[in-house]
Amino acid sequence: MIKTFDNFPLKEKNSFRMDVSCARYIEYDKADDLKEIDFNTLPQPVLCIGGGSNLLFTADFPGTVLHSKIKFVKYVDVGLDEIPIAVGAGVTFDELVKETCGHGLWGLENLSLIPGDVGGAAVQNIGAYGVEIKDVVSGVVCYDIQEKKKVTFKKDECAYAYRSSRFKEAPDKGRYIITSVLFRLSRKARPQCGYQGLCDALGGIEPTSPQQIREEVIKMRQAKLPDPAVIGSAGSFFKNPVLTMDQFLHVAGVAEKEHGEHFPVPHYDAGLGMLKVPAAWLIEQCGLKGKRIGQAAVYEKQALVIVNDSGSASPEDILNAMEVVTNSVREKFSVSLTPEVEIIQ
Ligand SMILES: Cc1cc2nc3c(=O)[nH]c(=O)nc-3n(C[C@H](O)[C@H](O)[C@H](O)COP(=O)(O)OP(=O)(O)OC[C@H]3O[C@@H](n4cnc5c(N)ncnc54)[C@H](O)[C@@H]3O)c2cc1C
Known part of the structure; x- marks a missing residue:
């Protein structure tokens, strides 16, 4: 069965709890329901969501949100x-x-x-x-x-x-x-x-x-990790960066200057001579763990997570927190963090 709603609120449909809406929201519970939908006539763009736990809506969504209730x-x-x-x-x-x-x-x-x-x-x-x-x-x-x-x-x-x-x-x-x-x-x-x-x-x-x-x-x-039923977030906000050996040695040099020799930089082999460094470690080294940034914050127990702990953060608050984190890591370590969370413009 297909259910269609216009101007539908999405606050309960995304784990960041962004208070936005979409022009149309469609739920369906059978694969065959999709054959009945004329995708050309829907408000565009069309976005599928599941639990909305890896998304950041940055504004009201002008298109159609499709949600599967196919449960077997x-x-x-x-x-x-x-x-x-x-x-x-x-x-x-x-x-x-x-x-x-x-x-x-x-x-x-x-x-x-x-x-x-x-x-x-x-x-x-x-x-x-x-x-x-x-x-x-x-x-x-x-x-x-x-x-x-x-x-x-x-x-x-x-x-x-x-x-x-x-x-x-x-x-x-x-x-x-x-x-x-x-x-x-x-x-x-x-x-x-x-x-x-x-x-x-x-x-x-x-x-x-x-x-x-x-x-x-x-x-x-x-x-x-924050319980999504209590604190808004999308889990890990950033991917762990994969660095060349030169980039890694630069990070190690910065850490050594600050903490002295033999200060370990956690890393994993990413193949082809590349090394993966935990983004959480880089963010922590910038002193951002637990830091409040407007209505959002870097989670106090895991620096990779940006939280809407106030419950009233707007998309701008989350984007601002993202920018503070990426700028700090770039300035300190010359490493670019990329979001794991999908940013819906
Ligand atoms: C507290 C917390 C902890 C987390 N921990 C982890 C973790 O340990 N490991 C990890 O990998 N992730 C983690 N995540 C991120 C998130 O839970 C996962 O990425 C999850 O799989 C997203 O599923 P979703 O149904 O919410 O997808 P959504 O966020 O709704 O969508 C994610 C992407 O999938 C697409 N999509 C969704 N459904 C469909 C469909 N039926 N057909 C086609 N495209 C579709 C969307 O368009 C979007 O591109 C965490 C998130 C939170 C909030």
């Missing part, structure tokens, strides 16, 4: 070690994780408590604690707005990369509406405990159920 979880061939599962794009992602962990299926547990819906998660290639959703996705089913037909992409055709996929980038962005996602989860134990913080939290003991990992991940996330 279908287990296939349940006799196998690897269990194929088809899941509607409108299923809340963490409800899926809770359910599959409850069935003892391995694969999604490290991604516990990430806000948003299954469709949005597959667009974003969400990741946490050493796992990305692409590790367990086998395919993505879409409605192609241009060709007006269903199309299924195998995982290898989704162009998955760090917090990215073909659904997020030109030329395909906006062309494909994800209607369901296909996963392959495992009945056999496949704990992913390589991430140091998780390994420490588990006390070095090999977990025997995905539920054990889920519980630890939830504890860790609750200790350092």
Whole structure:
């Protein structure tokens, strides 16, 4: 069934709680509903949203917001070690994780408590604690707005990369509406405990159920990330920058000048001689952790998160906080931060 609303308020539909509206809002609960929509006659542009947990609306949206309420979880061939599962794009992602962990299926547990819906998660290639959703996705089913037909992409055709996929980038962005996602989860134990913080939290003991990992991940996330039901944010605001060796040595030099020799700069190998440095560390080194910037702030427990903790921040407040952070990091380290959050103009 399709439901259509005009001049629809979006405050409850985006986790930053931006008090904006859209010209038209459409909800649908079946993939076939999309065939009935004449996309050419809708207020433009058209934007799909799931939980709105990775978006920053900067003003009232002049076009159409489409929201999937396709909610099903279908287990296939349940006799196998690897269990194929088809899941509607409108299923809340963490409800899926809770359910599959409850069935003892391995694969999604490290991604516990990430806000948003299954469709949005597959667009974003969400990741946490050493796992990305692409590790367990086998395919993505879409409605192609241009060709007006269903199309299924195998995982290898989704162009998955760090917090990215073909659904997020030109030329395909906006062309494909994800209607369901296909996963392959495992009945056999496949704990992913390589991430140091998780390994420490588990006390070095090999977990025997995905539920054990889920519980630890939830504890860790609750200790350092804002609860979207209480504090507005879109999670990590910036991507972790990938630096050349020269850029990295410059960062290390700045840190050494300030803190003396052997002050460690956290980093990870990003391949091809490049190094990934946590954006949170760079922001913290600029003294911005917990800093209030107008009605917004850099979250006191995790510097990568910009929060609407006052509840009354406007898009300008969030953009201003973003600018303060990016300018400070650029001035101090000559590193450009890019937003992970999608900024809707
Ligand atoms: C407190 C907090 C913690 C977070 N922690 C993490 C984390 O640990 N790891 C992580 O990766 N992310 C994290 N995030 C970010 C966010 O939760 C994820 O990016 C999430 O997957 C976004 O899903 P969504 O349904 O809210 O998508 P939205 O924000 O609504 O949309 C995201 C993108 O997907 C597109 N889209 C959404 N649905 C569809 C569809 N059906 N078809 C086509 N395109 C679609 C949108 O147009 C947009 O481009 C966090 C966010 C918050 C608020």
